[in-house]
Amino acid sequence: MTKRGTKPPGDIERPIGFVNFDGMSGDNTEIEIRVPYADIPRAQRGQYVLVGMNTSQEAYLGRVIKGPFYTPDAVGKDSAFARTSILHANEVPFLPDYHGICSVEILGRISLDNFSLSGFFSRPQPKTQVYPLAPDRIERLLNLNGNMYVGRLTGYDEVKVFFDAHDKRVLPRNVGIFGTVGSGKTNTAQVLIEEGIAAGYSVIVLDVEGEYVSMDRQNEEAKKNRRLQEIMRSFGVAPAGLDTVKVFRCPGTQSKRKDAREFCLRFGNLSPYALSEIMELNEAQELRFLELYDDCVKDLELRRTQKPRVKAQSKWDRLKAEPIVGLDPIPALSLEFLQRKVREKLDSATGPGDRASWNKVRQLLAKLERYGIFRTEGYFLNIKDLLRVGQVSVFDLSDSTNIRINNIVIAEILRIIFNEKVNNPDSPPTMIVIEEAHAFVSRENAGRMESTLDMLREITRRGRKRWLSLCFISQQPAHLPNEIYELCNTKIVHQTTGKRNLDALRASAGSVNEAVWGEVPVLGQGRSVIISPQYLHPVMCDVRPCRTNREYTD
DSSP states (O other): OEETTOOOOOOTTSOSEEEOOOOSSSOTTEEEEEEOGGGGGGOOTTOEEEEOOSTTSOEEEEEEEEEEEEEESSSOTTSHHHHHHHHTTTTOOEEOOEEEEEEEEEEEEEETTTTEEEOOSSOOOTTOEEEEOOHHHHHHHHTOOSSEEEEEETTOTTOEEEEOTTOTTSGGGOEEEEOOTTSSHHHHHHHHHHHHHHTTOEEEEEESSSOSTTTTSBOTHHHHOHHHHHHHHHHTOOOOOOSEEEEEEOTTOOOSOTTOEEOBOOGGGSOHHHHHHHTTOOHHHHHHHHHHHHHHHHHHHHHHHSOOOSSOOSTTTTOOOOOOTTSOOOOOOOHHHHHHHHHHHHHHOOSHHHHHHHHHHHHHHHHHHHHOTTOSSSOBOOHHHHOOTTEEEEEEOTTOOOHHHHHHHHHHHHHHHHHHHHHOTTSOOEEEEETTHHHHSOTTTGGGOHHHHHHHHHHHHHHGGGTEEEEEEESOGGGSOHHHHHHOSEEEEOOOOSHHHHHHHHHHSOSOOHHHHHHGGGOOTTEEEEEOTTSSSOEEEEEOOOSBOOOOOO
């Protein structure tokens, strides 16, 4: 018999448990270990263990994924003695002797020569000793080293988790950050931005909530929150702002940053297919619009070849042919020119159906003009102003209530940056952060955004070797199309609830143990599961607090 409250302290020099006999069912990568009563305090869920110790045994790396559960030694848990000791705990001063049971996921076989990890085709035998793994060996086996400090391994305050900014398997293969509201997504994004800037990246943030506009100031919450100050000290970080943050805003909108620069886009630079998708044209309207676009291009090319007149007859004759960056050298179009042409088409249309299609195109072009994003004068986005080492360029879209404007801006920024990376291989490594990605391209409208998805696929296919990274952030992963998950080789999953959201992440994450997914709905704020090609297995990480300020939008 063992009296309650008399557990002796554990001794790290001895094993915490032993491999139990197997059954014929269950996961081939899982084993059950029995933990003696005295060592139960040393066994915790999430703990990394070494299964097997000497050269006469095969050694394995494992992680405790379930337990410890408790079971009596000599009697059944449903025996009268066991039930009495629980039901009448106030009168019965003792318990039956008991021990712990844990499930351990085998992560790989350890080479005892160089302590590296490899695949395995067998299982530990019964009674194999199980030892807690030293922190320095965990770092080495899981490949947690790098130059971008993300946080620390859950349950191991001394083990820091890094990304390698120079590893093309990580940032250039794109990142997805997923989680519910308040789970820590924005903090994680700011940490990646801070570390990317320190590693020599240029960062562009497409900010639909206006949260990133003051990252040149230090974390102001830390000034008044003593608990946060203690947490930051425990992670070894201190509040600090970034050196260079530039903020841009759409025409007619406001920003919390008084120095935010208003910008506009050149209409002729946008793909007609992207415009068609953004305007949500049906098949008949799209045919009319593409016909209109082609006619305007031909008209302007003809004007370009003609001799200039002595005196311009109208503003249309004064249109100058301007090359489109990254595309074939055709004259730039203006929204006003298309509107003039569509009125001509409408006047010459025959039949009510024909007129209705042209009239709808005219209405949608008029709506585009009212957005104000395609002004003919003002500051036009200059790619050279964005791609600068150590600079964060924030596009504050928080005051733009029209999702079409946001989508136009996002699509054009992606296009001009990709073209610059293709044409200028010496441009700095670049990361583009897309907040609320499900609002930009969703599963529901994926069929109507083929041009946009094709562009994202092209950026992914050709952007890796050019050090161009996309970072998608979403609280609604179930609404993202499957293509987005395929683009994100590295996924940072915060607390996520709802079967649809969990199923979407689970289906895209590969072979992750179900016990890990069982923890995702109850992850605390700032805690995450990181699935990355850099790490040999999914890593539970407590993400460090960001150094920079965040504008709260609650």
